[in-house]
Amino acid sequence: MKKLIKISGEEKKKQKIQPPPTKIIFEYPSSNTEEFIKKLYEEMGLQELSNGIECMEKEVESTFSKNLDFYIKEEALKKMVLHCYEMAKERKEAMGFLIGDVKYWDREYSVVYDIATTSLDASPFYVRFDREAFENLFDKLDEIEYEYILIGWYHSHLGYTSFMSSIDLETQKKYFNQPFHAAIVLDPIAKDMKAFRLMNGDCVEIPFAIFK
Numbered sequence: 001m002k003k004l005i006k007i008s009g010e011e012k013k014k015q016k017i018q019p020p021p022t023k024i025i026f027e028y029p030s031s032n033t034e035e036f037i038k039k040l041y042e043e044m045g046l047q048e049l050s051n052g053i054e055c056m057e058k059e060v061e062s063t064f065s066k067n068l069d070f071y072i073k074e075e076a077l078k079k080m081v082l083h084c085y086e087m088a089k090e091r092k093e094a095m096g097f098l099i100g101d102v103k104y105w106d107r108e109y110s111v112v113y114d115i116a117t118t119s120l121d122a123s124p125f126y127v128r129f130d131r132e133a134f135e136n137l138f139d140k141l142d143e144i145e146y147e148y149i150l151i152g153w154y155h156s157h158l159g160y161t162s163f164m165s166s167i168d169l170e171t172q173k174k175y176f177n178q179p180f181h182a183a184i185v186l187d188p189i190a191k192d193m194k195a196f197r198l199m200n201g202d203c204v205e206i207p208f209a210i211f212k
C-alpha cells in the first residue's frame with residue numbers, strides 16, 4: 001500500500017466520489033455533547049472526572065460554519081476519548097493525529113477512521129506543541145503504511161471546555177493548513193468537544209457527525 005499520510009496535489013485529484021456516512025449517531029451542534037459523552041463513558045465503563053486545571057490558554061475568536069463536512073467514526077472517537085481520559089487522570093493533555101480520507105459528494109468532506117496516538121512511540125510524551133515533538137510524530141507516521149491520509153489532529157483541554165487557543169491556532173497554521181485539515185478539541189472533564197478548520201487563515205468552528 002502506498003504511503004498517503006501527507007496528501008499531495010496529485011493524490012487529491014484521485015479523490016473518491018462517494019456519499020457521506022448515513023448511520024449517524026450524533027450530530028453537532030444539534031445534539032447535546034455533554035449528554036453524548038456521558039453516554040459514551042457509561043458504555044466504556046469510565047468514571048466521571050473532576051478537578052480540572054486552571055485555564056492557561058486564551059481563546060481565539062472563531063466564526064461558525066453551517067455546512068456539515070466532517071465525519072468521525074465511532075470507534076475512532078472512542079479511542080480518542082479514552083486517550084484524553086487516561087491522560088486527564090494524570091492531569092496531562094493528550095494529543096494525536098486524525099487518520100482518514102477526503103471524499104466528494106455534493107461538496108468535499110472528510111472522514112476520520114482512526115487516530116494515531118503517541119503510543120506509537122515507546123517513550124512518554126507531553127503535550128506541548130513544539131516543533132520537535134510534531135516532527136517526531138510525523139516521522140513515526142512516515143514509517144507506517146496507512147491506506148488513509150492525515151486529515152488533522154486532536155488534543156484535550158483539562159476542564160476549561162473546548163476552544164482554540166492562540167497556541168492551538170499557531171499549530172493549525174503551521175502543520176494543518178490545508179482546507180480539509182481539522183482540529184478536534186476534546187475536554188474529558190467538562191465533557192465537551194468541538195471541531196475547527198482554517199478558512200482563509202481564520203479559525204472556523206465546524207459542525208461534525210459521529211457515525212457507526
Ligand SMILES: [Zn+2]
Pocket residue numbers: 057155156157163164165168185
Ligand atoms: Zn488547546
